[in-house]
Amino acid sequence: MYGEGDPCAAVMVIGEGPGETEDELGRPFVGRAGALLDRMLLAIGLPREDVYICNTVKCRPTFDDGVRLRNRAPAPAEMLNCRGYLDEQIAIVQPRAILCLGAPSAKSFLGPTFSITRQRGQWFEGPNGIPLIATFHPAYLLRMTGGELNAAKRLVWGDLQALRARLDAPPPETVAEISQPSLFEP
Ligand code: URA
Numbered sequence: 170m171y172g173e174g175d176p177c178a179a180v181m182v183i184g185e186g187p188g189e190t191e192d193e194l195g196r197p198f199v200g201r202a203g204a205l206l207d208r209m210l211l212a213i214g215l216p217r218e219d220v221y222i223c224n225t226v227k228c229r230p231t232f233d234d235g236v237r238l239r240n241r242a243p244a245p246a247e248m249l250n251c252r253g254y255l256d257e258q259i260a261i262v263q264p265r266a267i268l269c270l271g272a273p274s275a276k277s278f279l280g281p282t283f284s285i286t287r288q289r290g291q292w293f294e295g296p297n298g299i300p301l302i303a304t305f306h307p308a309y310l311l312r313m314t315g316g317e318l319n320a321a322k323r324l325v326w327g328d329l330q331a332l333r334a335r336l337d338a339p340p341p342e343t344v345a346e347i348s349q350p351s352l353f354e355p
Contacts, residue, residue: 184306271309
């Protein structure tokens, strides 16, 4: 499964890999985690159709627990194998910002030392110089309850606000143009 959304999107959302529902339907983030992602994006005024959504790996990473196939995080070698597709997607969409969901996605750009607990919500220079920010994966939130969930939700909300603020800031060219005094002088 490749990805879906607006090919001219300002935001590219990058998850880990397709889960069972995504594998069946051939679309990213259409299961329970996807429904939560849709709500997270909408909370900052981004309908799902306005972003581009894809994953670090294009096939569902699984393991057999003896009864059924279960999801697992993609291995670094698997992410490397799919990296060409992801680079192609980034080159086509040329988003203004990348939102990585979960540690594996962020690590695939920022390296193995990236810590989702310490470094989520911070801006980094991503591929092709595109600003990149990471937050907790919605599937991780779905595994939490009570106070732990509320605390994590607050952090995610802050991360999403940071993304919104960057999208609302004028692009660098505009700042340069505005600060050109000659434009206003006779
Ligand atoms: N989790 C992901 O990381 N990607 C999907 O597409 C679905 C769930």
